[in-house]
Amino acid sequence: MTVHLMTTTAPTNVTDLENVAVLKAQNVNVYYGTKQALRDVWLYVPEHKITALIGPSGCGKSTLLRCFNRMNDLIPNARVEGEITYRGQNLYDPDIDPVEVRRRIGMVFQKPNPFPKSIYENVAWGARINGYRGDMDELVERALRRAALWDEVKDRLHDNALALSGGQQQRLCIARAIAVEPEVILMDEPASALDPIATLKIEDLMRELKERYTILIVTHNMQQAARVSDYTAMMMLTEDGRAGTVVEFGETEQVFTRPRDPRTEDYITGRFG
Amino acid sequence: MTLRDTTSLSQAATQADVYLALRRKQGRRLAETVIRYTLLACGLVSILTTLGIVTVLLFESFQFFREVSVVEFLTDTQWTPLFKDKHFGIWPLVAGTFLTSAIALSVALPLGLLSAIYLSEYASPRVRSVLKPILEILAGIPTVVYGYFALLFVTPLLQKVIPNLAGFNAISPGIVMGIMILPMVSSLSEDALHAVPRALRDAAYALGATKFEVSTQVVVPAALSGITASFILAVSRAVGETMIVAIAAGQRPVLTLDPRGPIQTMTAYIVQVSLGDTPAGSLAFKTIFAVGFTLFLITLVLNVISHFFVRRYREQY
Numbered sequence: 001m002t003v004h005l006m007t008t009t010a011p012t013n014v015t016d017l018e019n020v021a022v023l024k025a026q027n028v029n030v031y032y033g034t035k036q037a038l039r040d041v042w043l044y045v046p047e048h049k050i051t052a053l054i055g056p057s058g059c060g061k062s063t064l065l066r067c068f069n070r071m072n073d074l075i076p077n078a079r080v081e082g083e084i085t086y087r088g089q090n091l092y093d094p095d096i097d098p099v100e101v102r103r104r105i106g107m108v109f110q111k112p113n114p115f116p117k118s119i120y121e122n123v124a125w126g127a128r129i130n131g132y133r134g135d136m137d138e139l140v141e142r143a144l145r146r147a148a149l150w151d152e153v154k155d156r157l158h159d160n161a162l163a164l165s166g167g168q169q170q171r172l173c174i175a176r177a178i179a180v181e182p183e184v185i186l187m188d189e190p191a192s193a194l195d196p197i198a199t200l201k202i203e204d205l206m207r208e209l210k211e212r213y214t215i216l217i218v219t220h221n222m223q224q225a226a227r228v229s230d231y232t233a234m235m236m237l238t239e240d241g242r243a244g245t246v247v248e249f250g251e252t253e254q255v256f257t258r259p260r261d262p263r264t265e266d267y268i269t270g271r272f273g
Numbered sequence: 274m275t276l277r278d279t280t281s282l283s284q285a286a287t288q289a290d291v292y293l294a295l296r297r298k299q300g301r302r303l304a305e306t307v308i309r310y311t312l313l314a315c316g317l318v319s320i321l322t323t324l325g326i327v328t329v330l331l332f333e334s335f336q337f338f339r340e341v342s343v344v345e346f347l348t349d350t351q352w353t354p355l356f357k358d359k360h361f362g363i364w365p366l367v368a369g370t371f372l373t374s375a376i377a378l379s380v381a382l383p384l385g386l387l388s389a390i391y392l393s394e395y396a397s398p399r400v401r402s403v404l405k406p407i408l409e410i411l412a413g414i415p416t417v418v419y420g421y422f423a424l425l426f427v428t429p430l431l432q433k434v435i436p437n438l439a440g441f442n443a444i445s446p447g448i449v450m451g452i453m454i455l456p457m458v459s460s461l462s463e464d465a466l467h468a469v470p471r472a473l474r475d476a477a478y479a480l481g482a483t484k485f486e487v488s489t490q491v492v493v494p495a496a497l498s499g500i501t502a503s504f505i506l507a508v509s510r511a512v513g514e515t516m517i518v519a520i521a522a523g524q525r526p527v528l529t530l531d532p533r534g535p536i537q538t539m540t541a542y543i544v545q546v547s548l549g550d551t552p553a554g555s556l557a558f559k560t561i562f563a564v565g566f567t568l569f570l571i572t573l574v575l576n577v578i579s580h581f582f583v584r585r586y587r588e589q590y
Contacts, residue, residue: 074478076398103481113472116495116589125490126480162589173476180480 017044017231022184022214023068023105028082029243030063030072037063039243041082043233045184050206050215052225052252055235056267060244061218062110064235065186068216069105070098086184103130106182110189112169114161114176119144119153122161122172126180139179146212147175148205167198174205178213185209187217191224203228222268226256234264330569333562340556346563352526352537354557355546361560363567365526369536370568373447373518374511376532380451381507385458386493386500392459393466394488405463411456420520423449428521441523441535450517454507461506465499466492498583505579509572515540539564 018024021044030038038060045051045068053061063072070091072078084091091101114122123140132139140157144150149171153164161172170190177185187206191199206215206228219225225232232255234248248261259265286294338346341361349362388408392401428445432438469492477487493500523535524545537545543561551558 069479071475071479074475099481099483102479107475107479109472109475109479111472113470113476115473115476115491125477126482129480129482129486129490160589176476176480 017046020046020049022047022087023216024083024085025064025067026083026085028064028067028080028084030060030067030081031077031079032075033077036243038067039238039245041244041246043246043249045214045216046231047214048210048212049230050210050217050228051231051233052229053216053218053233053235054220054222054225054267055244056237057220058244059235059237061235062188063244064246065188065216065218066107068184068186069102069107071102071107073098103180104182105184105186106177106180107186108170108173108177108188108190111193112166112173114164114169114172116160116162118158119161119164119172120157123175123179126176130180132180143175143179144172146178146209147171148201148208149175165198167194167201170194170198170202171205174202174209178209182213184214184216187215189218189220192220199224222256226252232256234259234261234267236263236267327569330562330566333559334566337556337559337563340559341563350528352542354560355549355551359556361563362528363564365528366537366539366542366564367567367571368528368530369443369518369522369526369538370512370540370571372443372530372532372536373450373514373522373538374508376444376447377450377454377511377514378507380448381454381458381511382504384451385455385503385507386462388455388459389462389466389500390488390493392463394484394492405460408456408459411453412460414453416453416514416516417520419449419453420446420517423517423521435533437533439523439534441521441525443522443532443534443536446517446521447532449521450511450514453514453517454510457510458503458507461503462496462500465496465503468499469495498589501579501583505576508575508579512568512572512575513540515544519544539568 023043023045025041025043028038028041029036030041041060041064043051043053043064053064055061066072067080067084068086068091072080080092086101086105089096115125117125120140123143124136127136127139141150141154144153149168152168153159153172161169164172170193174185174190191202194202203224206217209215210230217225217229229252231250232252233246234255235244236247237243238245248255248259248264250260255264256268259268346361346363349360350364351360351362352365353360392405392408396404423446424441427449428438428440428442431442431445435444438444473491473495474487477491482491518538519541522538522541524537524541525535526537526542527534529536543564546558546561
């Protein structure tokens with residue numbers, strides 16, 4: 001396969017990745033009104049792996065992430081061009097219902113945003129609106145166990161979720177996302193509002209979760225990307241500084257130790273950003 | 274750097290210089306005191322007025338209840354203080370108020386909340402910026418106009434649909450009162466819905482919720498205290514509304530829940546007596562204070578109940 005990329009280095013073993021990618025972005029351009037936010041972006045997200053999006057602030061990492069579950073639809077004037085596919089299906093076909101997309105491609109946000117309801121209800125709500133008919137208690141327990149939160153909250157499931165600490169709230173948000181059984185979980189800097197210990201817990205959790213789910217994570221923290229991810233996509237503003245794009249994508253080890261793009265090397269070694 | 278008359282202190286400044294520079298200025302202290310007590314006085318005006326009103330109500334009601342027993346007031350089923358055969362049972366007036374208010378609220382609360390949900394969650398910013406001010410204009414129409422609108426337009430219209438509908442009735446002013454209150458409910462509820470953080474909506478959408486599920490199961494519960502506050506205000510306005518019911522509901526205090534015939538509300542009765550030729554100081558005149566006091570108690574109880582309701586059920590974000 002040949003990918004023509006004006007501003008990017010050819011990816012390593014693209015063809016290998018193409019076969020295992022659950023999500024693919026190809027020639028994606030995103031506009032907010034007249035302002036272009038992403039230009040000619042491509043990305044493959046391989047199954048049961050953690051893929052990290054790194055890069056300086058304002059280069060469109062979150063924008064790209066939100067393309068994959070059509071959260072950009074909720075922003076007035078946002079426009080997505082190009083092809084974003086989930087197991088081969090273009091997610092932006094007119095027949096595609098964003099509600100169904102989001103049920104299969106879940107999301108965890110930068111700032112923990114539990115509903116102002118009980119811990120139990122936070123986990124149960126998503127499953128209920130999606131028509132879950134099974135044993136709700138069991139589902140809640142399973143989701144909380146997978147999010148490594150069960151032992152801390154099992155005695156106060158009916159307390160308000162906002163009484164939890166920030167790190168616990170974020171794990172609750174992960175449990176909430178897991179409870180609807182998505183295939184992919186998008187994480188938008190999930191640990192940036194947390195202290196180092198809570199961050200480590202989230203990272204451990206991600207390693208466990210990739211057994212079952214495919215994870216795409218945006219992070220500011222390059223050590224975090226190096227620690228947890230299998231693949232890394234480096235994003236930058238284009239030379240004219242007007243829109244973000246992916247400048248390098250490959251196995252995390254390669255991107256961090258033998259970057260092909262000089263801009264990646266500069267960024268990783270801390271020369272700027 | 275120089276701010277106003279403050280000169281920066283050089284390295285050579287002595288402690289005395291620093292003292293002079295940092296010392297509390299006399300004039301400023303006085304000004305702050307004056308400002309503080311002026312603001313306090315403004316606040317006291319409304320508090321004292323309220324206390325004065327309550328005192329007058331209590332005093333005059335007490336005078337009334339020296340001549341008419343509380344038991345009669347609460348058990349008699351007729352209200353005829355202006356006739357020869359005097360009865361002082363408050364229930365016909367309470368029933369009138371309850372009836373018109375219930376009709377008004379059954380119009381204003383659902384429509385107000387639904388239009389608030391539309392404006393906050395569904396309408397595009399452009400539609401919203403046009404619709405909201407239009408809705409709020411409704412709140413600026415004088416209630417007299419609404420009263421005649423009920424009497425001369427809505428009642429004849431309803432008479433074509435509802436058989437045996439009297440010229441004065443509870444249903445027409447009830448509906449019109451609901452329309453009058455609607456913009457307030459809608460506007461205040463919309464403010465409450467709009468204030469719910471985006472992050473909560475995003476969280477719900479990201480779980481695969483539809484717009485309706487997000488609106489009704491996440492946004493509305495999160496805005497419940499604001500919505501309830503708007504409902505309380507609506508109830509208070511409906512119970513206290515005077516002009517519409519005085520014009521279009523009739524002047525017949527009857528103990529009924531049939532909205533088709535003439536009734537009289539507590540407020541309309543007070544208007545009737547205070548504008549009529551009832552001699553001030555007579556027992557018949559004192560009834561209006563007893564009625565006013567009852568009205569006051571009803572709204573007070575409603576406020577207290579709703580206060581506890583909000584504290585119990587709100588979802589604080």
